[in-house]
Amino acid sequence: MSVIDEVLVANEIYSRTHELRRLTPRPERKLAILTCMDTRLSIRTLGLKTGDAHIIRNAGGIVTEDSLRSLVVSHYLLGTEEFMVINHTDCGLMQASEEDLRTRIQNRAGTAAVSPAFFYAFQNIEENVRHQLQKLRTHPWIPKEIAVRGFVYDVANGRLREVSGASSVPDASDSRSPAGMCTDCSHAREIESARGSTFYFCERSATDANFVKYPRLPVLQCPGYAPKGGGNAEGRPTQ
Numbered sequence: 001m002s003v004i005d006e007v008l009v010a011n012e013i014y015s016r017t018h019e020l021r022r023l024t025p026r027p028e029r030k031l032a033i034l035t036c037m038d039t040r041l042s043i044r045t046l047g048l049k050t051g052d053a054h055i056i057r058n059a060g061g062i063v064t065e066d067s068l069r070s071l072v073v074s075h076y077l078l079g080t081e082e083f084m085v086i087n088h089t090d091c092g093l094m095q096a097s098e099e100d101l102r103t104r105i106q107n108r109a110g111t112a113a114v115s116p117a118f119f120y121a122f123q124n125i126e127e128n129v130r131h132q133l134q135k136l137r138t139h140p141w142i143p144k145e146i147a148v149r150g151f152v153y154d155v156a157n158g159r160l161r162e163v164s165g166a167s168s169v170p171d172a173s174d175s176r177s178p179a180g181m182c183t184d185c186s187h188a189r190e191i192e193s194a195r196g197s198t199f200y201f202c203e204r205s206a207t208d209a210n211f212v213k214y215p216r217l218p219v220l221q222c223p224g225y226a227p228k229g230g231g232n233a234e235g236r237p238t239q
């Protein structure tokens, strides 16, 4: 029997009592958590029960277009008032660079793919958490009243450690950097149209199919980002 078939059997047994029937879609404790899909982190490790919070998960616990969408829905439609971002030690996304991951998967699959455009690999976990916090705190649809806090979960000892401080990645909501990371990226060419509007041409698009010629602005996270003043291999600014 496949695992999916086992789940179907378990669900049949669960449905006989269906004790979660009385829960509503609104998290009882008005909390939304963005975290990694890692198996070692669960509502149990956070002292929560089903119905307490929205748990939004992806590889890494990254604020992407889609997880941002979920958080916005969580607050505006379903009443959450606090956001927790949790990354964890020993995350798979810390063990390879963006390019390594793409090459490895491409070799296994035997073919290239344009999507997903990014894996959001990272090396410095605190910096990665700060970057996610900044993306949320500077987004125009995340009200200032929402508590947005970031944490590292240590899979070895089971403890959460709070990460404070702002990221050094450019603030895309800042009127001085409306293009986000492209604003000071060495791969960007600023172009002014005949109508006077400014857009950015990404030079990496000429050699790498993962980058589009004219990125949709603001670019909030980009593994190709290489700050003009210098930066590390992951395209993050050095501290």
Ligand code: SF4
Residues within 6 Å of the ligand: 181, 182, 185, 186, 187, 188, 189, 201, 202, 203, 204, 211, 215, 219, 222, 223, 224, 225, 226
């Ligand atoms: S590499 Fe990324 S940040 Fe740099 S110009 Fe291209 S899209 Fe913008």
Ligand SMILES: [Zn+2]
Residues within 6 Å of the ligand: 036, 037, 038, 059, 060, 061, 088, 090, 091, 092, 093
């Ligand atoms: Zn992980």
